[in-house]
Amino acid sequence: MIWDLHCHLSGVDGSTPDERIAMLMEYADRMGVERLVFFMGMNWSHEPTPDDLRQQNHEVLQAISHWHDRAFGFAYVSPQHVEASLEEIGRCIANGPMVGIKLWVAGKCSDEAIDAIIERAAELKAVIFQHTWFKVTGNLPGESSPLDLLTLARRHPQVPIICGHTGGDWERGIRAIRAASNVSIGLGGFDPTAGVTEMAVRELGARRVIYGSDIGGRSFASQLAKVKGADIPDKARQLILGQNLRRLLLPILREKGIEA
């Protein structure tokens, strides 16, 4: 069972969300990926306006509308626009089919301004995915590092949170969130550097490691290789490839009456 935590509509052929998701599903079939989580739309900006958030969420809603048996959506929200984000959580999750939220680079997640978004998502049992990087070349002004995520996770110790990209520089990223047991890591969206999954399983345990690809900018292939090529027990591999994501999603899926 392979479930993919981290999928986008950008970087893909096709002029509409429907065309793009149909194409991605062909590749997913070829690679044995059964279910996929989509967030963010076809055109991105580092600091999206409320209208941008609505538009991008609309595109994801449209894309997944014909794929309810395979595709999930996370609502794209921003700590720069808390009220608009809460409205989007209401529209897309509380009153819509989405099952999580995505936070990107508009503001650091260590800032307490984000707390209202986190608390509302937690109330709905929505899965929380925060992009993180440790860039030796320098993060964007609003780009969170895994240490920012640790700060957030310690303010909300009962809320499961996913550390996107494992911070990119995963030797630092894994260490940064190691002590926060409510944080899992997303393996998608960085080079298939050998050893990452072995270190993650050793330091965090396999239940805190989740496969994702970051398609269409990345390939399924390079990101699946991190799990398929890792020297880890098969039981750990199964957890990482799908069982952990399913476990995190089950509470909200059950509330929505979605079978999984």
Next chain:
Amino acid sequence: MIDVNVSLSRWPFRRLPDDETPRLVKRLKEAGITQAWAGSYDALLHKDVDGVNRRLVEECNTHGDGLLHPFGCVNPMLPDWQEDIRRCREVHQMRGIRLHPNYHGYKLDAPEFDELLRLATENKLIVQLSVMMEDERTQHPLVQVPAVNTAPLSDVLSHHPAIPFILLNSQREVQGEALTRLAAAGNVYFDMAMQESVGGIEKLLRLVPHDRILFGSHAPFFYHESASLKIEESDLGETLRRMITVENASRLPHSN
């Protein structure tokens, strides 16, 4: 299958799961690799280049089980570097060399690079050039090495049309029209270790002729499965798959 992009010895900044040669060879064989062109991680920072090359040859002979073919290091910023080219061919009987201009500190419009290509042609050596080894964002803070600027390459290679020239790890830096121009510049080939995006090999084929793409994994720095799965992910058909994974490399001059 022929993998044109593997490396032996130790990555300078961490241990890799397959950095012991017997274990790498086992992994390659399990993946169906019958021939792998191997450089050395020691080539990045060591100055005793012939020592690097001797160990590389010995490691290939001792543990390669007939699968590993050494590609030597030449650093044209070192004194008497021309002798290393001669030794690669005459002493070590290598079929090619692998260059790291960014780690060795020269640009591709440097006269030494032009001279190096001339000598490689004379010695009938395949030349590989690694554009980058690691995502610049994740490098060690004290050793930040920008990717090679390939802008001068088309012009330089026009003076050396006969040389088989392979760009490794290039797709993050060389994209779009620049990639197409470079493919037309001479006898230039590209491995696909750093080709990304969904269906990536199909996209690469829109920019580069199918007979110029070579299977390369960048193992053991990358999980070897990344390259194999990329071949599986793209809808290539058997003819194209075989060209990319075997025939294009086997047809290269000096490759046998």
